[in-house]
Structure formats: C-alpha cells, structure tokens
Amino acid sequence: MNGLRVFLNRLRAVFFRSRLERELQEEIRMHLEMQTEENRRRGMSDREAHRAALRQFGGVEQVKERYRDRRGLPLIETTLQDLRYAGRVLAKSPAFTAVAVITLALGIGACTAIFSAVNPILFKPLPYPQADRIAMMWDFGAEGSRLYVTFGTYRELTQRSRSFDYLAVIRPWQPTLTGTSEPERFNGQRVSADYFRALGVQPALGRNFEATDDQQGGPRVVILNDALWRRRFGGDPGLVGQQITLDANLYTVIGIMPAGFENLLTPAAEVWTALQYDKTLPPDSREWGHHLRMVGRLREGVGVEQVRREIDSIAQDPVPEFARPPYAAMPNGLMVYSLQDDITGGVRPALLAVVGAVLLVLVIACVNVTNLLLARGAQRRGEFAVRVALGAGRTRLLRQLLTESLLLALIGGVLGMAVAEIGVKALVALSPPGLPRVGAIGVDGNVFAFAFAITALIGLAVGLVPALHASRSDLHGDLQQSSRRTASGHQLTRRVLVVAEVALALVLLVGAGLLLRSMQRLFAIDPGFDTSHLLTLQVQTAGQRFNAETTHRFFEQSLDAVRQLPGVTAAAFTSQLPLSGDLEDGYGVHFEWNPSGSLEAENSAFRYAVSPGYFEAMGIPLRRGRLLDEHDTAAAPPVVVISESLAQSKFLDQNPLGQRLRIGPNEGPWFTIVGVVGNVRQTSLAVDQTAAVYVTAAQWQLFFDRAMWLVMRAQGDAAALAPAARRAVWSVDKDQPIVRAATMNDLLNASAAVRRFALTLFEAFGVVALILAGVGIYGVLAGSVSERVREIGIRLALGASRRDILTLVVRQGMTLTGFGVVIGLSGAVAASQALVSLLFGISRLDPLTYLGVVMLLAGVSALACWVPAWRAARVDPAITLRAE
Amino acid sequence: MAQDKSDILPGTLNLMVLKTLDSLGPLHGYGIARRIEQTSGDLLQLNQGTIYPALLQLEQMGWITSEWGVSDNNRRAKYYEITRAGRKQLALEEQTWRRAADIIERFLAPSEG
Numbered sequence: 001m002n003g004l005r006v007f008l009n010r011l012r013a014v015f016f017r018s019r020l021e022r023e024l025q026e027e028i029r030m031h032l033e034m035q036t037e038e039n040r041r042r043g044m045s046d047r048e049a050h051r052a053a054l055r056q057f058g059g060v061e062q063v064k065e066r067y068r069d070r071r072g073l074p075l076i077e078t079t080l081q082d083l084r085y086a087g088r089v090l091a092k093s094p095a096f097t098a099v100a101v102i103t104l105a106l107g108i109g110a111c112t113a114i115f116s117a118v119n120p121i122l123f124k125p126l127p128y129p130q131a132d133r134i135a136m137m138w139d140f141g142a143e144g145s146r147l148y149v150t151f152g153t154y155r156e157l158t159q160r161s162r163s164f165d166y167l168a169v170i171r172p173w174q175p176t177l178t179g180t181s182e183p184e185r186f187n188g189q190r191v192s193a194d195y196f197r198a199l200g201v202q203p204a205l206g207r208n209f210e211a212t213d214d215q216q217g218g219p220r221v222v223i224l225n226d227a228l229w230r231r232r233f234g235g236d237p238g239l240v241g242q243q244i245t246l247d248a249n250l251y252t253v254i255g256i257m258p259a260g261f262e263n264l265l266t267p268a269a270e271v272w273t274a275l276q277y278d279k280t281l282p283p284d285s286r287e288w289g290h291h292l293r294m295v296g297r298l299r300e301g302v303g304v305e306q307v308r309r310e311i312d313s314i315a316q317d318p319v320p321e322f323a324r325p326p327y328a329a330m331p332n333g334l335m336v337y338s339l340q341d342d343i344t345g346g347v348r349p350a351l352l353a354v355v356g357a358v359l360l361v362l363v364i365a366c367v368n369v370t371n372l373l374l375a376r377g378a379q380r381r382g383e384f385a386v387r388v389a390l391g392a393g394r395t396r397l398l399r400q401l402l403t404e405s406l407l408l409a410l411i412g413g414v415l416g417m418a419v420a421e422i423g424v425k426a427l428v429a430l431s432p433p434g435l436p437r438v439g440a441i442g443v444d445g446n447v448f449a450f451a452f453a454i455t456a457l458i459g460l461a462v463g464l465v466p467a468l469h470a471s472r473s474d475l476h477g478d479l480q481q482s483s484r485r486t487a488s489g490h491q492l493t494r495r496v497l498v499v500a501e502v503a504l505a506l507v508l509l510v511g512a513g514l515l516l517r518s519m520q521r522l523f524a525i526d527p528g529f530d531t532s533h534l535l536t537l538q539v540q541t542a543g544q545r546f547n548a549e550t551t552h553r554f555f556e557q558s559l560d561a562v563r564q565l566p567g568v569t570a571a572a573f574t575s576q577l578p579l580s581g582d583l584e585d586g587y588g589v590h591f592e593w594n595p596s597g598s599l600e601a602e603n604s605a606f607r608y609a610v611s612p613g614y615f616e617a618m619g620i621p622l623r624r625g626r627l628l629d630e631h632d633t634a635a636a637p638p639v640v641v642i643s644e645s646l647a648q649s650k651f652l653d654q655n656p657l658g659q660r661l662r663i664g665p666n667e668g669p670w671f672t673i674v675g676v677v678g679n680v681r682q683t684s685l686a687v688d689q690t691a692a693v694y695v696t697a698a699q700w701q702l703f704f705d706r707a708m709w710l711v712m713r714a715q716g717d718a719a720a721l722a723p724a725a726r727r728a729v730w731s732v733d734k735d736q737p738i739v740r741a742a743t744m745n746d747l748l749n750a751s752a753a754v755r756r757f758a759l760t761l762f763e764a765f766g767v768v769a770l771i772l773a774g775v776g777i778y779g780v781l782a783g784s785v786s787e788r789v790r791e792i793g794i795r796l797a798l799g800a801s802r803r804d805i806l807t808l809v810v811r812q813g814m815t816l817t818g819f820g821v822v823i824g825l826s827g828a829v830a831a832s833q834a835l836v837s838l839l840f841g842i843s844r845l846d847p848l849t850y851l852g853v854v855m856l857l858a859g860v861s862a863l864a865c866w867v868p869a870w871r872a873a874r875v876d877p878a879i880t881l882r883a884e
Numbered sequence: 885m886a887q888d889k890s891d892i893l894p895g896t897l898n899l900m901v902l903k904t905l906d907s908l909g910p911l912h913g914y915g916i917a918r919r920i921e922q923t924s925g926d927l928l929q930l931n932q933g934t935i936y937p938a939l940l941q942l943e944q945m946g947w948i949t950s951e952w953g954v955s956d957n958n959r960r961a962k963y964y965e966i967t968r969a970g971r972k973q974l975a976l977e978e979q980t981w982r983r984a985a986d987i988i989e990r991f992l993a994p995s996e997g
Contacts, residue, residue, distance in 0.1 A: 009944040023952075024936070027962050031914045031932065034959070038918075058931030066937045070944075 013072040014080075024067060032057060082403035089404060093376075097408070099775060100372050104412025106768055107365025108451045109419020114358040114761075115447040116420065117427045118351050120440035121344055127262050127440075128339075129200040133165075135304055136342040137294040137311070138335040139328070146335060149294045151277045151287040153330065154192070156322040157294075160314050163307045165299055168195040169292040170265060173273060174540065174739075177232065179245035185540070185739065186228065188271035189263075195272070196223075196257075198297040203255030206240040213254075214274040221274060222246065223255040225263070228270040246271075264343055264436060265295065281322075288325055295339070308336040327588065343436045349837040350432075350758040356834055357508055357765045362451065364504050368772045371497045373405070375783045378491075401464055409456035420448060430760055432753030433581070491787075494780050495816055501776045502820025503827055505769035506857055510828035512762035513849040514839055519759055521841030522752055527579060528680035528690065530619030534744035535718040536577055537562075537725055540707040548704035552697060554733060555708050559611055561728035562712055567721055570713040572614035575697070576606065577709040578682045579744070579751045589693060591650055592660040592670060605646055605691040606682050607663055609700040615641075615677055617711050625657045625675035632696045639699070640671035643692040647676045663693055664702055671695060684751040686840050707739065718743040758838055773820075773857070774864040781813045781868040792872050793880030802873040809872045813865030814858075821854055828853075897938050899981060902974040905948060905966040912961040913939060939964060947973050 013020055032053050039049035054060065068074075090097040125131050137157075139147040154169045161167070173188040189195075193214040202208060203223055213221050222244070224233075233239045243250045251273065263269050281287045298307060315330035324330070337345070344351075384397060420443050428441055539558065541551045555573050563571045576585045589603045608614070612629045615622065623644055632639050640661060647656045660670040671693075679690035697705070710729070714721045722741045729738060742750075749756065785792070792805055832844035842849070904919045905911060911919070916939075917932040924930075942948045947970030953963045966974070 005946055006944045023962070026960070027913060027936070028933070030912070030955075030959060030961050031917075034914045034955075034961075035932070037957075056932050058933040060933065063931075063933035063936055066934075067940055070937050070940050 007073075010071065010073050014076055017072060017077065020071060021068075024064060024071075028057075028060060028064070032060075078399075079403065082400050083407060085400065086404040086407045090407065096372060096376055097411075100369055100408055101412045101415060103365050103368045103372070103772060104409060104456075105415035105419050107362045107369075108413060108416030108448070109423055110765065110768070111358050111362045111451040112416065112420035112443060112448040113423025113427055114354055115451075116424050116444040117431075117441045118355055119444055119447065120437045121435070122348065122351055124440075126264060126340055127260070131200075131339060133298045133300070133302075134199065134339040135296050135298055135307060136337050136339055137296065138337075139290060139330065140332045140335065148290045149292050149334065150290055150328045151275075151292060152281050152322070152324060152328055153334070154292065154294055155279060155281060155287075156324075157311065157314070159322070160319070161307075161310060163299055163302050163310050164296040166194040166198040167294065167296040168192045168198045169275065169294050170195060171275070171292050172266065173271075175246035175271065175273075176540075177244065177246055178248065184232070186270050187266065187268040188273065189266055189269045190275045191272050192275045192277075195295070198295050200297065201257070201261055204258035205237055206253070206255030208255060209272075209274050214276055216276050216278045218274060218276050220249055220251040221254045222251045223257060223272045224253060225257045225261060225270045226259040229256045246273075262437070262439065264339070265293065267436070267439070283325065288328055290328070304336050304338055308333065311336065347432065347435055347754055349834075350754050353511070353758055353835050353838060354761045356831070357511060357762055360504050360508050361765045361768055362454070364501055364508075364769050364772050366454070367497050367501050367504070368776055371494055371501075371776055371779060374494055374497075375779055378783070398464060402460060405460045405464075406456070409452070409460070413452045413456065416452065417443075417448060430757055432757045433750055491780075491784060494783070498773075498776045498780050498816050499820040499823065501769075501773045502817055502857065502861070503824035505766075505773040506821060506824025506853060507827045507831050508762065508769045509766045509853040509856065510824075510832060510850060511835055512759070512766035513853050514832060514835055514842065514844060514846060515755065515759040515762050517842050517846060517849055518838065518840040519752065519755060522685050522755065523748075525681070525685045525841075527685060527748070528620060528678050529578065530713075531579075531744040531748055533714045533716070533718045534618070535712045535714055535721045535725060535741070536580070536744060536747065537710040537712075537722070537729065537741045538577075538580075538707060538739040539710060539729055540739055546706070551704050551706060555611070555697070555710075557732045558710060558729045561732055562710055562725050565712075565721065565724050565728055567715045567724075568712045569715055570613065570617040571710065572611045572617040573697070573708045573710050574611070574614055575609040575700075575705040575708060576682070577711065577747075578618075578680050579684065579747045580709065581684075581747065581751060587664045587693070589646070589691075590662040590666070592662075593651075603646060603650060603691060605643075605663075605693045606689075608692060608694045609697040609705055610694055611697060614694070614711070617713050618680075619713075620680060621678040623676045623678060624655075625673070627675055627677070628694060628696050632699060634698045634701070636699070638669045638671045638695070639674045641675040641677055641694040642673055643679050643690050644676055645679045646691040646693070647673075649691065661693070663695070668702060671699075685748070686752075711744075718745075755838055755840070770857070770860055774860045777813055777816060777861050777864040778867060780816070781809060781865055782871075784812065785809060785868045785872045788872075789875055789880050792875045793877040796875060796877040797881060805873045805875070806869045809869035810862070810865045813861060813869070817858060817861040821857060824857075825850065825854075896981075897934065898942060899974070899977045901935065901938055901942060902947065902966060902970055902977070905964060906971060906974055910951075910953075910963045910965040912955060912963050914961075916964065942970070945973075946970075 032050075035053035035056055036046075036049045039052045040046065044052060057063070126134070128134060137149060139149050139153065149169065151169060154167065157164075158167050168191055170189050170191045173190045174185055175188055176183050176185045191209065193209045193211050196202065196208055204226070206223070209221070209223070213219060224239075229235060229239065237256075239253050240256065241252065241254075243252050245251075257263075277287050278285065296307075298304075311330075312333035315333045318324060318329075387397060388394070424441060424443050428438055431438055539555070541554055546554065559571055559573055562568060576582060585607050586604050587607045589605045591603070610628065612627075612632065614620075615627045624647075625641075628639070628641055640663075642656065642661075650656070651659070656673050656676060659673050661673065662668050662670060677694070680692060681687065681690060682692070683689055697708075710725070712718070712721060712725060726738055726741065792808075795805065795808075796802075828850070829845065836844055900920050900923075901916055904916050904923075908915075908919065913935055914932070917930060917935045920935075921928070921930055921932075939948065939950070943950055943964075946967060948964050948966050950962050950964050952960060955961045
C-alpha cells in the first residue's frame with residue numbers, strides 16, 4: 001500500500017543525504033537547546049540543565065543511527081560508500097589498476113572481436129531456410145583438385161538423381177548496363193531456372209525464373225538484387241516488367257530479390273539471368289565445358305553422404321541417353337560438400353587457428369589478473385587486519401573487496417567493448433579477399449557478455465581469496481605481517497601462475513613464429529617473373545559491336561596507347577595473369593609426338609593468349625628457341641611457346657622445338673613449339689603448378705577473349721601510373737569498363753592473404769602474451785623481493801656480494817621461465833598440429849622457430865627479472881636491519 | 885536503554901504524535917515531545933529522541949509534512965503538520981484503539997466487580 005511511497009521517499013533521501021543529515025543535526029540541536037532553556041527556567045544551573053536535557057532526549061547517537069536507518073536505503077548507501085572507497089583504492093595504485101584494466105580490456109576485447117568475426121562464418125547457420133540441406137557438387141580434377149562440372153553432368157543428374165528437390169548450375173556473368181547515365185559493369189550470374197529455389201529464396205517483387213526462361217534462345221530476362229535496384233533505378237516497383245539494356249541487348253526485369261538476400265555463392269553478384277544452355281548436349285560444345293558450379297537442395301532427410309553414394313552409382317552406370325565424353329565421365333563420381341563447408345572450407349583452418357590463439361590470450365589475461373589480485377591481496381593483508389580490528393565484519397570486508405573487483409571488471413569491460421569495436425573493424429579491414437559473410441560481421445553481444453563474465457568471475461573469485469584468508473586468520477599475526485612479511489603460500493600459487501603464463505605465451509609465439517617463417521619461405525619463392533614496378537589493368541569489351549576482330553583491334557590500340565605513356569618501359573596484354581586470383585584457364589594439351597600411343601596421355605596446361613612482347617614485359621626468361629613476335633599473326637603458321645615444366649614432363653631431355661601440339665578440342669590447329677620459357681606460378685606462390693602454353697592472341701582462333709589484362713612495366717612507382725593508364729584505355733574507347741587495376745605486388749600480397757591474416761593476428765596476440773608474461777614475472781619477483789628485503793639485508797650484512805644477490809633474484813625468475821618454457825614446448829608441439837595447413841615450406845617442428853621463440857622469451861624474462869634484481873642488490877643492509 | 889517507568893506500547897507513539905498534531909496544529913519536535921509528556925503526566929517515560937525516527941516514518945507514509953519555520957522565541961525549527969491522509973489514519977487508529985481498549989475493559993471488569 002504505502003510501500004512504494006515509503007521506498008520513493010527513502011530513495012530521494014539517498015540523493016539528499018548530506019542536506020538531510022545537516023537538517024537532522026540542526027533539529028536535534030534545537031531540541032536540546034529548547035529543553036535546556038526550559039530546565040534553566042525551572043531553576044537548574046547551566047551545566048545541570050544541559051545534562052538533564054541530554055538525559056531526557058535519550059542517546060543522541062542511537063537516535064541518529066535509528067533515524068538514518070529509516071531515512072535512506074542503507075544497502076545502497078553502503079554500496080555507494082564501498083564504491084567510493086574502491087575508487088579511491090584503485091586510484092591510489094594507478095599502476096596496478098592500469099595493468100589490470102588493460103589486461104581485462106585486451107582479453108575481453110580480443111576474444112569478443114575474434115568470436116564476433118568467426119561466428120557468422122563458422123558457426124551460425126547460413127541465411128537460407130534449412131541451409132543444411134544445400135549442397136555443392138564438383139568434378140574431380142587432376143590430383144584431387146576441384147573441377148567445375150559440365151552442363152552435361154547437370155542434365156544427367158536432373159534426370160536420374162532422386163536426391164534433390166532442386167538442382168541448379170551457375171556461371172559468372174559480367175554484363176555492362178548502358179542506355180542510362182554512365183555505363184556500369186555489374187557482377188552477375190547466369191543460372192539455371194531452379195537456382196533461387198535451391199537456395200530457398202524468392203524474389204520480393206515480380207517472379208522467379210521458370211523452366212521456360214531457361215531454354216536456348218529463350219526470352220532475355222533478369223532478376224536484380226535490392227541494392228542495384230535502389231541504386232540505379234531509385235527502388236521503383238514499376239521497373240518489374242520493363243526493359244533495361246545490358247551488353248547492348250534489351251532484357252526484361254522480371255523480379256527483384258529481397259533486401260536481406262545474401263548471395264553467398266558469389267557475394268558480389270547483383271544481377272541474374274537464365275543460363276539458356278542447349279539441352280540436347282551437342283558434343284564438343286560449351287555444354288561439355290567444365291565451367292559450371294552446381295548447387296542442389298537435398299530432399300528432406302537426405303544427407304551429403306547419401307547423395308555422394310547415389311551420384312557414385314549413377315556415375316558407374318552410364319545410360320545411352322546421356323553419352324559422356326571421356327573428360328566428363330565421372331570415373332570417381334562427384335565431390336559433394338554442404339554449402340557451409342564449401343564456402344568456408346578455404347578459410348576454416350586459418351579461422352580455427354585464430355580462435356585457438358585468442359582463447360590462449362583470454363586464458364593468459366585471466367591468469368594475469370588473478371596474479372595481480374593475489375599479489376595485491378597479499379600486500380593488503382595488513383590493511384584488512386586493521387579494518388577487522390576496527391570492527392568491520394567479515395561480510396563487510398568481502399563486500400568491499402567484491403565491490404573493488406567489480407569496479408575493476410566494469411572499467412575493463414567498458415574498455416574491452418571499445419577494443420572489440422575497433423578490433424572487429426580492423427578484422428574486417430584485414431580480412432582476406434573472399435572471406436565469406438564479411439557483411440554479417442559485427443560485435444556480438446552474447447560473446448562479449450561471455451568473455452566479460454568469465455574474466456570478471458575469475459577475477460572476483462580470486463580477489464576474494466586473500467580477504468577470506470585475512471578475515472579468518474590470526475589478526476595479531478597479520479598485523480605484525482603488515483610490516484614484516486615472509487614468503488608464504490600465495491607466492492607458490494603466483495609462481496605456478498607465472499609458469500603457466502610463460503608456457504601459454506610460448507605456445508602462441510611458436511604459432512606466430514611458424515607462420516612468420518612460412519610467410520618468409522613463401523615470399524622467397526621465385527614466381528618466375530619480375531613482380532616489381534608492374535601495373536596490371538583488366539579490361540573487358542562489352543556489347544554487340546565487339547566481335548573477335550574489333551575486340552582484338554581494341555586491345556591492340558589500347559596497348560599502343562599505354563606504350564606511349566611516359567614512364568612505361570614495356571607493355572603487353574594477356575588473357576590470364578599469374579597470381580591474379582582469377583579462375584584458372586586450363587586446357588588439355590595433346591602432343592603429336594606420342595610414342596606410348598596411349599589416348600590418356602593428355603597434359604593439362606594453363607593457356608595464355610598474349611601479345612608479342614609479353615615475356616619481355618613480364619620478365620619471363622627464354623630457355624630455348626625464340627619468343628613470340630609480331631610475325632606470328634593470324635595468317636602465319638600457328639606457333640606456341642611452352643613452359644620448361646611442360647617440356648620437361650613430356651620430352652624429358654629431348655629437344656621439344658619443332659614438335660607440335662593441340663590445345664583443347666581435337667579439331668583445333670596444330671601449334672608448332674618454337675620456344676621454351678621459364679616456369680611461372682599461376683595460382684599462387686604456394687602452388688607449384690606451372691605447365692603452360694603461350695600463343696599469340698592473333699593465332700588463338702577457338703574463341704576470343706573479351707577480357708584481357710594489360711601489363712605495364714613502370715620506370716618508377718607502378719601504382720602512380722594507374723590513372724594515366726586508365727585514361728589511355730578510355731582514349732581508345734570511353735565505354736569500356738576497366739574491371740580492376742592493381743600492381744603486381746598488390747596481387748602477390750592478396751594471393752597470400754589468408755596466411756597473412758592468420759599471421760598478423762598471431763603476431764598481435766603473441767606480442768600481448770609476451771608482454772603479459774613479462775609483467776607476470778616482474779610482478780612475482782618484485783613482490784618476492786620486497787617481502788625478502790630483510791633476508792637480503794641479512795645476506796648482505798653477512799658478506800654476500802651485490803652480485804650474489806643479483807644472481808639470486810635473477811635465478812629465481814629464470815627458474816620460473818625455465819619451467820614455463822619446458823611445459824610450453826610440449827604444448828607448442830601439440831598445438832602446432834592445428835597450424836599445419838597454414839604452414840608452407842617448413843615443418844611444424846621447425847627447430848629454428850622453436851629456438852628463436854625460446855630465446856625471445858628468455859630475453860624478455862631476463863629483462864623482467866633485471867629490474868627487481870637490481871633493486872634487491874641496492875638494498876642497504878644497515879637501513880633494513882635498523883628498520884626492524 | 886533501560887526504562888524506569890512505563891514503556892510506550894508499540895504503535896502508540898504514532899497515534900500520540902498524530903493526535904497531538906491534530907489537536908494543536910503545526911508543532912516542532914520538542915513541542916510534540918513535551919506535549920506527550922505533559923498529557924501522560926508522570927505515567928510515561930519518553931525518551932524524547934525517539935520522537936524523531938517516528939516523525940520520519942510518519943512523514944514517509946505521507947501522514948504528516950514538515951517545514952522549517954521560526955519558533956516563538958525566534959529560533960529556526962522544523963514544524964510538523966498533519967495531512968488529510970494523516971487525519972484519516974488518526975481516525976482509523978483511534979477507532980481501532982478504542983475497540984481494543986473496550987475489549988480489554990470487558991475482560992477485566994467482571995473479575996473486579
């Protein structure tokens with residue numbers, strides 16, 4: 001009834017506490033004065049009157065106390081009082097507070113940031129209904145690599161497989177929008193009719209693709225994503241049903257995808273059209289090219305393993321309606337992965353390693369805070385004893401300490417949140433290209449709460465230990481100890497913790513070291529060409545007016561234009577660029593010379609259609625014969641330059657010059673080998689696949705490449721050349737989209753991005769761990785030295801040299817480090833297993849790395865030992881002994 | 885604090901304060917205490933100080949209000965005044981008290997007479 005009113009009144013009183021207190025004093029003083037006056041009037045003396053008044057009033061302090069208990073909210077007031085006291089205590093030892101708060105903030109922040117980034121990629125379900133039912137299928141390539149599937153395989157499976165609700169194939173499509181303001185090139189996909197059904201999503205506006213859309217010569221229809229629709233068409237719902245111009249053709253917009261739709265298979269794709277392949281599967285057509293991704297929605301209750309088995313049995317049992325060419329015969333069935341595994345497979349090892357690393361950091365942070373609180377608790381036992389002696393109850397003392405720990409945790413947590421916020425941003429900026437679901441990364445409240453709770457709880461629990469001890473133990477002893485302490489049980493605990501810290505730091509540092517050495521090994525690899533001062537520009541022709549001839553002329557003219565630029569010493573174009581990260585353009589190569597007579601003797605090689613001068617511009621060395629030159633025109637006899645590795649694998653030590661080969665289908669022309677050049681790493685520095693064939697673009701007749709890379713060797717800074725190079729291309733034709741411009745060094749770095757990502761994080765965490773371990777060692781030794789001042793004084797007085805004391809302390813510290821190193825080494829050996837897939841060119845047990853890390857740790861701990869040791873050695877025995 | 889004379893029955897102090905304020909109008913703490921002492925004669929030993937926690941409680945309940953004012957002999961003092969809710973409460977407590985006293989009376993009367 002009146003409960004609320006009373007509570008509110010009391011709550012108000014909390015805020016006006018000091019004013020109300022003054023009023024109470026005043027009121028009681030008045031009362032006493034009035035009573036005294038009255039008593040005097042009755043004839044008492046002054047003194048007597050006053051004393052009588054006090055007696056009549058009753059105990060003034062008791063009344064005040066009862067009044068106060070009723071006035072405010074004692075619980076809150078004590079808490080506030082505790083908080084103020086805690087704030088003062090923390091402010092009084094800023095070094096301790098700063099170290100504890102920073103440790104907490106780093107631990108909580110790093111953990112939150114990493115888990116926030118990793119969660120949507122590795123653990124959260126993908127943003128599709130029943131996403132676990134979506135699977136991706138791949139053909140088997142050479143040496144177990146993944147190969148795109150053919151349209152023929154897709155057709156056969158749609159007819160024969162019973163495992164799928166929907167099955168779809170996809171290929172990239174990069175149309176250019178014209179007819180509105182400036183031309184813009186989009187990323188998009190050509191998809192078979194059931195693509196969106198396989199994902200389980202529907203356009204928000206308009207309709208989905210239907211089987212009638214996906215027929216050879218079918219209607220030109222597109223579906224746009226929400227962002228493109230809003231950006232280019234102002235979000236006008238009337239756009240559905242209207243036509244837009246893509247690559248100079250009119251397409252009808254039939255649908256708009258919902259705003260939240262994430263196209264995980266190609267995150268950049270904004271526009272989709274129907275695939276429209278020929279379902280009669282003519283032999284040797286694009287329908288049998290390995291260039292499609294296949295995605296399927298499994299029937300309810302069908303697992304990935306079942307699908308794999310069903311496809312196996314279909315593959316083993318060919319039927320006449322689906323006659324397969326030998327290169328699409330599925331001798332091993334297909335690879336089947338869940339969509340989640342498929343898109344995260346490439347980054348999973350790196351991310352898991354990083355998760356492991358951050359957990360180590362969190363553990364180290366916890367250990368460090370524990371250690372700090374223990375040390376501090378030990379130092380404050382004197383203070384606790386005094387407070388107990390002055391009448392503070394045990395619960396009161398515990399509450400006070402709890403408040404202190406909580407305040408510490410709170411400050412650490414707030415800072416940790418800021419660290420997490422910055423960390424997530426840095427992670428997204430650092431993230432390797434192609435990291436899936438980057439858009440879904442944000443600070444995750446649950447993770448934050450978790451990390452915060454863990455760290456704070458451990459801190460709290462540990463912070464209470466000394467207080468419990470103090471309130472229970474013999475007061476007298478502790479009071480004495482406040483001035484003279486001896487090494488006690490807590491020191492042992494602290495040493496164990498320091499050993500643990502050193503061990504954990506070692507594990508992290510070994511990880512960082514292994515990754516660092518891998519990176520060095522990787523970049524020590526010769527890519528086979530000169531990567532410095534090289535600018536690359538991918539240009540694509542768009543529209544119907546470009547056929548083979550006009551496209552070729554366009555690239556010739558662009559090449560002439562960039563060659564004119566000041567600062568360009570050499571330039572060329574090529575259909576594919578090493579280390580660009582683009583899809584590889586590999587072909588089967590048939591040699592005329594086939595002594596074994598086997599049909600299977602087919603080499604797979606990268607195909608480069610290049611301009612004469614490509615080798616010179618790239619700096620690829622000639623090993624035998626000649627390079628391609630301007631005489632190798634369309635009219636001249638077809639010639640080819642092959643890589644050393646291809647020559648070696650086919651001809652061993654024989655002379656390949658003058659031999660002939662075919663690239664791709666059997667009807668193609670024979671190319672005569674006129675030269676052998678050095679090996680070039682195409683995919684990445686780490687992949688030693690270098691078999692390559694080079695022909696001039698003029699002699700490449702099978703089809704024409706719409707997209708070409710212009711490569712320019714610059715005299716100075718390659719990046720500075722980019723704007724001029726763009727203008728040069730546009731001066732030839734202002735409508736041609738430049739897909740991307742990058743220096744070769746950028747591309748090189750990007751090709752190692754996943755490793756670099758892991759390395760950067762390991763380095764950061766390793767440094768944090770190293771610092772925390774150093775602080776831990778320092779803390780324990782400093783504490784131990786100040787506790788042993790008297791002992792040291794006696795030793796000195798008894799004739800120990802300063803050097804002896806120095807050795808004593810340093811030895812103590814280095815013993816701890818030694819234990820930590822030994823334990824850490826075995827931990828590192830075990831933990832390095834998790835890094836194996838990220839290593840390159842070194843063993844996970846690389847002795848140099850282990851040795852280096854041990855030296856580093858030893859160095860840091862020596863430094864951490866030195867300061868307390870030096871202080872110990874400066875102890876003046878006379879002063880210490882007199883002080884007792 | 886040992887009490888030499890008759891202790892105040894629990895709950896009765898509130899009633900006495902309210903009644904005092906109701907009949908005498910605004911009054912400071914000392915005045916209220918004196919009035920209770922006078923009314924009860926020598927029968928009741930009141931520790932005057934206990935009046936203050938009681939006043940605080942009554943105020944928190946909303947039965948009285950307080951305001952600083954100036955006393956007859958020109959002193960600053962805190963004056964308490966009964967509110968409408970306080971009068972209602974007083975009536976209620978008076979009634980309860982009378983009924984209780986009545987019942988006790990009836991219990992005690994026959995054995996005496």
